Amino acid sequence: MFELLNSHYNYFAVMLLLGIGLYMLIESQNLVKKVIGMNIFQTGIFLFFITLAFRAGGNPPIIKEGGGPYVSPLPHVLILTAIVVGVSLTAVALALIIRIYTEYGTLDEDKLKQLYYD
Amino acid sequence: MSSDERTGLYVESTIIMTTVRVVSPFVLTFALFVMFHGANSPGGGFQGGVIAGSVVMMLAFAYGIDAARDWLDVRVVAALASGGVLTFAAIGLGTMLLGGNFLEYHLYEQFISHVVAYAIELVELAIGGIVASVAIGLFFLLAAGFGHAVDSPEDES
Amino acid sequence: MTLSLIEGVLLVFVLCCAIGAAVLRDVLASLMAFAAYSLGISIIWVMLEAPDVGLTEAAVGAGIMTILFILALANTVRPQENGLFESISVPTVVLVGAFVVVMIATVPSLPAVGADGAANPVVSGEVTQYYIDNAYADTEVKNGVTAVLAAYRGFDTLGEAVVVFSAGVAALTVLRQEVFA
Numbered sequence: 001m002f003e004l005l006n007s008h009y010n011y012f013a014v015m016l017l018l019g020i021g022l023y024m025l026i027e028s029q030n031l032v033k034k035v036i037g038m039n040i041f042q043t044g045i046f047l048f049f050i051t052l053a054f055r056a057g058g059n060p061p062i063i064k065e066g067g068g069p070y071v072s073p074l075p076h077v078l079i080l081t082a083i084v085v086g087v088s089l090t091a092v093a094l095a096l097i098i099r100i101y102t103e104y105g106t107l108d109e110d111k112l113k114q115l116y117y118d
Numbered sequence: 119m120s121s122d123e124r125t126g127l128y129v130e131s132t133i134i135m136t137t138v139r140v141v142s143p144f145v146l147t148f149a150l151f152v153m154f155h156g157a158n159s160p161g162g163g164f165q166g167g168v169i170a171g172s173v174v175m176m177l178a179f180a181y182g183i184d185a186a187r188d189w190l191d192v193r194v195v196a197a198l199a200s201g202g203v204l205t206f207a208a209i210g211l212g213t214m215l216l217g218g219n220f221l222e223y224h225l226y227e228q229f230i231s232h233v234v235a236y237a238i239e240l241v242e243l244a245i246g247g248i249v250a251s252v253a254i255g256l257f258f259l260l261a262a263g264f265g266h267a268v269d270s271p272e273d274e275s
Numbered sequence: 276m277t278l279s280l281i282e283g284v285l286l287v288f289v290l291c292c293a294i295g296a297a298v299l300r301d302v303l304a305s306l307m308a309f310a311a312y313s314l315g316i317s318i319i320w321v322m323l324e325a326p327d328v329g330l331t332e333a334a335v336g337a338g339i340m341t342i343l344f345i346l347a348l349a350n351t352v353r354p355q356e357n358g359l360f361e362s363i364s365v366p367t368v369v370l371v372g373a374f375v376v377v378m379i380a381t382v383p384s385l386p387a388v389g390a391d392g393a394a395n396p397v398v399s400g401e402v403t404q405y406y407i408d409n410a411y412a413d414t415e416v417k418n419g420v421t422a423v424l425a426a427y428r429g430f431d432t433l434g435e436a437v438v439v440f441s442a443g444v445a446a447l448t449v450l451r452q453e454v455f456a
Contacts, residue, residue, distance in 0.1 A: 007387040009278045019375035020293045027367045054323045055398040056389030061419030071324045072403040073419035081435040088442030091256040094347040095446040101351040102264040158417040160326035168334040221429035235415040238425045252443040255455040260346040
């Protein structure tokens with residue numbers, strides 16, 4: 001087990017981050033904290049992609065004479081765009097949260113459920 | 119009521135105002151460097167755009183969100199966002215008009231030499247414009263909140 | 276590749292910040308933990324030789340995202356409740372723990388961190404090799420990430436730029452504002 005931790009450490013961190021993000025998504029009563037949890041879940045997946053792209057002793061993919069070996073640029077591009085899409089998503093979620101607050105006057109999940117079904 | 123009064127975010131501070139006044143030109147220069155130099159070093163449109171957007175946010179924190187909103191021309195922000203999308207789409211679809219695939223830059227080679235590098239630079243600038251203006255826009259939108267009408271310059275006349 | 280001290284410290288820091296964001300009761304405190312988490316993870320990107328991603332994460336995650344969250348908090352309510360930490364719900368912890376255990380069961384089949392050659396098909400695959408070999412000849416751009424972003428996967432990037440644009444329009448609609456700034 002310790003050997004596995006020593007060679008696959010980043011993947012353990014990925015799975016734990018996914019767990020923490022999922023916990024926040026399920027358990028947090030406050031909607032803003034749910035959005036923070038969603039972001040942590042996202043970042044866990046980013047860590048998985050970037051770890052797969054990494055090679056020991058590799059250089060950043062800036063091509064020059066005798067510069068190799070390089071890490072893979074493709075996952076970097078996917079994650080780069082995913083981060084920017086993530087912030088757009090967060091902004092729309094926050095706009096919706098502001099709207100919900102002005103309509104219902106609370107951000108607590110249970111109170112919102114009550115108000116909605118009444 | 120203005121968004122500064124409602125949210126109570128703004129505190130006038132000489133130290134912050136002076137620091138921002140000194141730092142912001144350098145931050146904007148760095149943003150442009152990251153945007154233009156994305157071809158040969160880490161960086162590019164996304165990163166440069168976000169840094170450029172943060173200049174406006176810095177100014178808004180130092181001088182108040184309403185003062186920054188008055189100072190900023192809405193038409194510039196809207197033009198950067200929609201102009202960026204249109205530029206990117208035009209470069210991509212232009213190669214299809216010339217009978218190639220989407221974004222097949224080499225087809226522009228008949229007009230300008232070394233066009234590929236320039237076209238990629240232009241695409242990066244377009245992305246930078248979109249990201250910067252949307253970041254600025256989202257900042258002011260979330261600061262204004264729901265339904266509080268913001269006076270647009272056209273309404274005042 | 277074995278775990279180096281600095282990477283171990285960074286991973287522990289990031290995990291502690293994430294747990295802090297989850298259990299702190301005050302939303303603003305949780306948000307500050309998340310900002311520290313973003314900064315820590317942007318250093319991890321640099322350690323993993325992804326400077327482009329690190330630059331983006333530092334500017335977006337620790338910068339813009341935190342500002343947007345603070346503005347949303349300023350426009351809503353920050354509940355004043357007693358106690359520093361939230362109470363932990365045992366059923367949820369058991370559920371999430373089971374999820375994590377199932378996910379960790381897949382870890383031994385993944386390539387080791389930093390694996391090379393046939394062990395890690397992402398790094399040694401044909402696609403990566405093609406991009407690295409031909410990027411400069413095809414696009415006259417030295418940065419492989421920019422070459423893939425703006426040329427090889429340009430259609431993707433156009434869609435993504437449109438997503439950012441639509442997010443701005445969506446926020447305008449949701450908040451019933453008419454001007455962008």
